Amino acid sequence: MFLGLDLGTSGLKALLVDDAENIIAESVAPLQVSRPHDGWVEQDPRDWFTACTDAIAGLGVDLAAVQGIGLSGHMHGATLLDSAGTPLRPCMLWNDTRAAAQAAAMDADPLWRAVTGNIVFPGFTAPKVEWVRENEPDIFARIDKVLLPKDALRFWLTGDAVSEMSDAAGTSWLDTGARDWSDALLERSGLTRAQMPSLVEGSQVSGHLSGSIAAQLGLPAGIPVAGGGGDNAASAIGMGVVKPGQAFVSLGTSGVLFAATPGYAAAPESALHSFCHALPDLWHQMGVILSATDSLNWLAGVLNEDARTLTSDLGALQAPGRTIFMPYLGGERTPHNDANIRGGFLHLAHNTDRAAMTRAVLEGVTHALRDSFDAMRHTGTHIDSLIAVGGGSKSDYWLSAIATSLNMPIQLPAAGDFGGALGAARLGRMAATGAGAEIAVPPPISRVIEPVPALIDPFSEAHARYSDTYSAVKHLR
Structure with a gap:
């Protein structure tokens, strides 16, 4: 069996499939967003971990035969962790637009588009972190890791700070053609490669489920967790x-x-x-x-x-x-x-x-x-x-x-x-078994x-x- 976890804006979905991708069980745990000001949209990362626990419990089946986990999630969120792995502030979500001025300033520098192949949109991760740098300097100074939402979930599951290419491409720090972080752009943001997650492909193993979390969730310890994908890329795998x-x-x-x-x-x-x-x-x-x-x-x-x-x-x-x-x-x-x-x-x-x-x-x-x-x-x-x-x-x-x-x-x-949760499960299957794109068939x-x-x-x-x-x-x- 393979487990797909899809971290959405309004809920976290768990989907369990067998080796033939027949759906065995599915469950959704709701999530809320906070909008403290016009254009601000936030979530507490700790709510994701609670939702993950609830969604997996809601499957209501024996999980002893699960062989791999895949992750999907909403993109662009700025999840800032300190050296103890604790969130420093609420995560600014994909539709948070407070960093419009910071995004415009970055986009005026031709290097950003040249390296990333994209406009620096206000919803992307880099301008949000720049907003923190300018408005919450004490928090910025304590950043040990910058993670995307699904990758914060991965960190909780495995203890490993890892991302994958589809989600990383939405940060404005990835050299999209080279599929690697750009040191030059990170330097412009006052960050270093050490503060970023390492990178794998979505179908590769990114880490293994830790024993303590496995016991909490009723899953086998040590099973591989795939790189996964940003929500839309994972949905594309599912379809x-x-x-x-x-x-x-x-x-x-x-x-x-x-x-x-x-x-x-x-x-x-x-x-x-x-x-x-x-x-x-x-x-x-x-x-x-x-x-x-x-x-x-x-x-x-x-x-x-x-x-x-x-x-x-x-x-x-x-x-x-x-x-x-x-x-x-x-x-x-x-x-x-x-x-x-x-x-x-x-x-x-x-x-x-x-x-x-x-x-x-x-x-x-x-x-x-x-x-x-x-x-x-x-x-x-x-x-x-x-x-x-x-x-x-x-x-x-x-x-x-x-x-x-x-x-x-x-x-x-x-x-x-056939959306993000199935795509995540398919990526989990690829990581666990070595299967490739041939299993990503249309519905x-x-x-x-x-x-x-x-x-x-x-x-x-x-x-x-x-x-x-x-x-x-x-x-x-």
Whole structure:
């Protein structure tokens, strides 16, 4: 058996599979975030360890036959440990944008983009640590290790400070083409290589489960823990998106368009992420929008309604209406790289009802994903097949809108979990058995959402209006 642990923003998922990758058991332990100020999003790392214990206990099965563990987790978080391995402060999460000024200053130095292949986004790890350096110097002076969230979980499990390439690529300190830390960029941050975790590939052994933690969790001591992957790279492993032309769209808290690439394809001017994949000698491009289901959940909260109820009565896909929603509730990454922009409705009218507002929110997120799709196409990245995952993929209306906007069929996996937790379990299996990419196969497809031919042009025209509106919203600070 193999155990996948997926550290998400709202919960930690444990997934147990057998040698044939049949799911034996799964369990989720909830997590909360703290937002003490506008743009701040934090979690206490110690809550992750409690959630891990609870999620594994929730599996409710004998774990004596587990052979390996794989890890997945939300990226970019700045987890700062002292020399005793104790967190110095709450972890600043991927959607924390307080370090916008620090990110802009770094990005103005051409070396950052040249080495990492990416814009220095406010949500990345390096500008957050720079914020600590400028605003909490006593804490900065005590930093012994800077770890990403899943790697802090690994440290608790194994005692080893290790990361892997896909997650490390989102720090702004990795030489993404060389798959190694950049000493020059670390020096600019006032850090040294000794304060960083060592690096392995996601399918390699990163350490072994310590005896004390094994006894606490009911697992065999000494089993290997794989390098694992950042949440989206691990999800790609779970969905078999490991060859050029394969891609997935994820409608979760954030929205992601992820495409495997045959080599390192840096395009920082597009605000696409160009990262290492979780397998050796593979890379990927990724467009990220910060508020996907977050936008729908926000509207549901305002209307005092359940999000699923809002979308369940929309019927067949309609041409986009006059009302436009800009889904920039907490800033945006691709393609705007703007931490300060905020969302808004435009062209509201007396006849704009709940259904019209719901459609506008779904369309706004769709247009934002179209921005990433167009950016990839302009850099030469070609997508042949597209799989949908995430909570938002339960809405046929939303998927129909995306398929129509991109003019591309969207595949829906058969019932099962093919996301980060399965990808982590697969990486754990690779590390424990020596298996390779051949086990990262796509899931069985239950059905395909086709574009609606008559609405392709109306969606394209609506996207153009949406793009024209960005400059107006940008100035509404």
